[in-house]
Structures are given as C-alpha cells and as structure tokens.
Amino acid sequence: NAGVTQTPKFRVLKTGQSMTLLCAQDMNHEYMYWYRQDPGMGLRLIHYSVGEGTTAKGEVPDGYNVSRLKKQNFLLGLESAAPSQTSVYFCASSRTGGNYGYTFGSGTRLTVV
Amino acid sequence: GESVGLHLPTLSVQEGDNSIINCAYSNSASDYFIWYKQESGKGPQFIIDIRSNMDKRQGQRVTVLLNKTVKHLSLQIAATQPGDSAVYFCAENRGSNYKLTFGKGTLLTVNP
Numbered sequence: 001n002a003g004v005t006q007t008p009k010f011r012v013l014k015t016g017q018s019m020t021l022l023c024a025q026d027m028n029h030e031y032m033y034w035y036r037q038d039p040g041m042g043l044r045l046i047h048y049s050v051g052e053g054t055t056a057k058g059e060v061p062d063g064y065n066v067s068r069l070k071k072q073n074f075l076l077g078l079e080s081a082a083p084s085q086t087s088v089y090f091c092a093s094s095r096t097g098g099n100y101g102y103t104f105g106s107g108t109r110l111t112v113v
Numbered sequence: 114g115e116s117v118g119l120h121l122p123t124l125s126v127q128e129g130d131n132s133i134i135n136c137a138y139s140n141s142a143s144d145y146f147i148w149y150k151q152e153s154g155k156g157p158q159f160i161i162d163i164r165s166n167m168d169k170r171q172g173q174r175v176t177v178l179l180n181k182t183v184k185h186l187s188l189q190i191a192a193t194q195p196g197d198s199a200v201y202f203c204a205e206n207r208g209s210n211y212k213l214t215f216g217k218g219t220l221l222t223v224n225p
Contacts, residue, residue, distance in 0.1 A: 031211060040121065042202065042217035043157075050211055090156055097211035101147050104156035
C-alpha cells in the first residue's frame with residue numbers, strides 16, 4: 001500500500017514560473033489537504049477538499065489553486081511563483097476529516113529563486 | 114511545550130531515558146488529539162491518538178496523557194532510542210468536522 005504519494009520531491013523554480021504539485025492517495029479517503037511547512041511556523045493549511053469535485057481555502061491560500069477532479073488525486077498549482085513560496089509542501093489525506101489522523105506524503109521541497 | 118518563533122523548543126535526553134514532550138491547547142471544544150513524529154526530510158508520521166473521553170492511552174513504548182482541566186497533553190516515550198530523534202508535534206480537533214490544528218513541534222535529540 002503506497003499511502004500518499006507526492007510528486008515531484010524537489011523542484012527549483014524561477015520567479016514568475018508556474019507549476020503543479022501532484023498528490024495521489026490509494027486509501028479511498030474522502031478528505032485531502034495541502035500544507036506548507038516553514039521553519040518555526042509549523043504546518044499551515046493552504047487548501048483542502050472534503051470530497052471529489054470540492055475544494056476550499058485554508059489559512060494561507062493566496063497564490064495557490066487546487067483541483068480535485070478525481071477522488072484519489074489532489075493537485076496544487078502555483079500560478080506565478082514568488083520567493084515567499086519557497087517551502088516544503090505536504091499533502092495529507094483522511095478518512096473522515098478531523099476525527100481521525102491524517103496520512104501524510106513525504107513532501108515536496110520547492111525553492112523559488 | 115509549544116512556542117511562537119523561529120526556533121523549536123528542544124529536548125535532549127540520554128539513550129535509555131524516558132522522554133516527556135508537552136503540548137498545551139486552549140480550545141475547550143477540542144475533543145480529539147494526535148501526536149505525530151517527523152524525522153528530518155520526511156513527512157509527519159502518526160504515533161498515537163486520544164479522544165477527550167479518555168485520560169490515558171498506551172502504545173508500544175509511548176503513552177499519551179490528557180489533562181482536560183488544564184488543557185494539557187503529553188507524550189511519554191519509554192527507553193528512548195536514537196531512532197526516536199525527531200520533531201514531535203501535537204494536533205487537535207477543535208470541534209471541526211474536517212480539519213485538525215497542528216502545533217509547531219518539539220525537537221527531541223537522543224544522545225548515545
């Protein structure tokens with residue numbers, strides 16, 4: 001069982017470039033999340049989805065877009081990358097949202113220069 | 114425990130000692146709590162959880178204690194090993210149907 005798979009693992013972007021981070025889960029979970037993790041800041045929720053075809057904003061959504069066209073996939077897009085978006089991005093999934101633990105992916109380390 | 118700022122709280126222990134990592138929460142509506150372990154360069158990994166109708170829950174070498182009166186959560190690791198070196202952070206459900214709220218973490222270093 002793969003759990004939650006994130007691609008790519010590392011990426012360097014130039015300011016203004018766009019990219020998409022892919023998250024795939026094979027546990028048939030309804031809920032999926034995108035977080036960013038910065039030193040001393042903990043995990044901050046960017047966007048989340050409570051089911052296929054639905055998305056919602058988290059704490060820090062500006063500069064990001066998401067899509068959940070298929071239940072198993074949750075895509076995070078950066079429209080025009082900025083140095084402030086340099087971070088480690090984690091995807092997570094959950095069976096029932098806040099009442100059970102999340103399963104996290106291994107992360108994508110993004111550097112914007 | 115948790116703190117605001119660029120540097121994580123740290124706990125340094127000797128191999129074989131017991132470790133206690135603390136987490137304070139402020140929301141009385143929080144009814145579900147989880148401890149995660151995050152090793153360097155990896156994603157957070159579920160360790161143990163506890164619901165608010167319990168005070169204590171034990172796993173393999175780990176125990177979580179919940180004190181609802183003072184809104185305090187702790188993770189005890191018995192016979193700490195070098196492989197336990199990681200950042201540990203707590204998460205809570207503040208009465209939400211869809212999300213958890215994460216603390217900033219404590220860095221545990223185990224000295225051989």
